[in-house]
Amino acid sequence: MNDSSMVVHSVEKALTILETLSRVEEMGVSELSRELGLGKATVYRILTTLRLHGYVEQTASEKYKLNFKLFEIGNxxxxxxxxxxxxxxxxxxxxxxxxxxxxxxxxxxxxxxxxxxxxxxxxxxxxxxxxxxxxxxxxxxxxxxxxxxxxxxxxxxxxxxxxxxxxxxxxxxxxxxxxxxxxxxxxxxxxxxxxxxxxxxxxxxxxxxxxxxxxxxxxxxxxxxxxxxxxxxxxxxxxxxxxxxxxxxxxxxxxxxx
Missing domain, CATH: 3.30.450.40 (GAF domain)
Incomplete structure (x- = not known):
């Protein structure tokens, strides 16, 4: 069994979203959907999960950005x-x-x-x-x-x-x-x-x-x-x-x- 067969694709998508947000100030669901080639519903569900666990936050413009949780973990x-x-x-x-x-x-x-x-x-x-x-x-x-x-x-x-x-x-x-x-x-x-x-x-x-x-x-x-x-x-x-x-x-x- 090779490593690729063990990949959890939902986790992989979440990590891709986090990496994308780390390169910009903020992005919306539609922007992330286009950028990553993922469905809007999928992006929204992942962002909601990340927000509930404290990894992203929603801005006044209803876009999403990283907060300091990943920084704290890295530290x-x-x-x-x-x-x-x-x-x-x-x-x-x-x-x-x-x-x-x-x-x-x-x-x-x-x-x-x-x-x-x-x-x-x-x-x-x-x-x-x-x-x-x-x-x-x-x-x-x-x-x-x-x-x-x-x-x-x-x-x-x-x-x-x-x-x-x-x-x-x-x-x-x-x-x-x-x-x-x-x-x-x-x-x-x-x-x-x-x-x-x-x-x-x-x-x-x-x-x-x-x-x-x-x-x-x-x-x-x-x-x-x-x-x-x-x-x-x-x-x-x-x-x-x-x-x-x-x-x-x-x-x-x-x-x-x-």
Whole structure:
């Protein structure tokens, strides 16, 4: 018996509706019906069930949007992992020293997902939220983690990125040549940190270092990022000892002995 034979289609439809609502501010029954190719009655019944269980709410315009229940569940999962709680004091220290935005992220399939961050207080700053995702291959956080994965795992992740239509040039600086990306990963493994030179967001630069667990597996990464006019090469050179040391200390608290 294969996995597909065990799929509960009503649950699959509900999950598709939740994923669709996560990408928009709000949608009505008719809009969701057209978007997903489901009958209006089916969409309405699923939305009613989700609303009664607290996963969506109805707006004044009689459309539907997600509330914070999924966020709360996700937070509980992250807290159980323990990385965020362990890393947060080091994020605070990094933010105090650098005065820039600091981030903690994990890999989720082909994306990096921010699970904690402290925003810079400077007038010009990035302004992203916890839960934001970016393709791993073109971010400092993602490259820092990819560099310490097996070549086979890297190939699978890049293939997933391609299948999702994300393996493209997001800025003029985005690197999409596989051979060049793999050269980058070799350099990152040697130096212990990665740099984002406006690879995904124009005008944003940063550097990141990987975090390992007790088994030596890369589990997360931390970064410092900010506007390119402030994050110069000289600033990156001054920040990287702090970022590397913070990542090393967090890894040690997670049981890593390397």
């Amino acid at each position: 509980r999962v992250v807290n159980k992992i323990g990385i965020r709680k362990t890393a947060h004091p080091y994020l605070e220290q990094m933010a105090a020293v650098t005065k820039e935005t600091v981030n903690l992220a994990v890999l989720d399939n082909y994306t990096v997902m921010y699970i904690d961050r402290i925003e810079s207080r400077e007038p010009l700053r990035i302004g992203l939220d916890v839960g934001t995702r970016f393709p791993a291959f073109c971010t400092a956080l993602g490259l820092a983690m990819l560099a310490f994965m097996s070549p086979a795992a890297v190939d699978r992740l890049l293939d997933q990125t391609l299948q999702a239509g994300q393996f493209t040039k997001h800025t003029p600086n985005t690197v999409t040549d596989l051979s060049v990306i793999k050269q980058q990963l070799t350099i990152i493994r040697e130096q212990g940190y990665s740099i984002d030179d406006e690879y995904y967001l124009p005008g944003i630069r940063g550097l990141a270092a990987p975090i390992f667990d007790h088994s030596g597996k890369v589990r997360a990464a931390i970064s410092v990022a900010g506007p390119a006019i402030r994050i110069t090469d000289e600033v990156i050179a001054s920040f990287f000892p702090l970022v590397k040391e913070s990542a090393r200390n967090i890894s040690m608290l997670l049981g890593h002995s390397g």
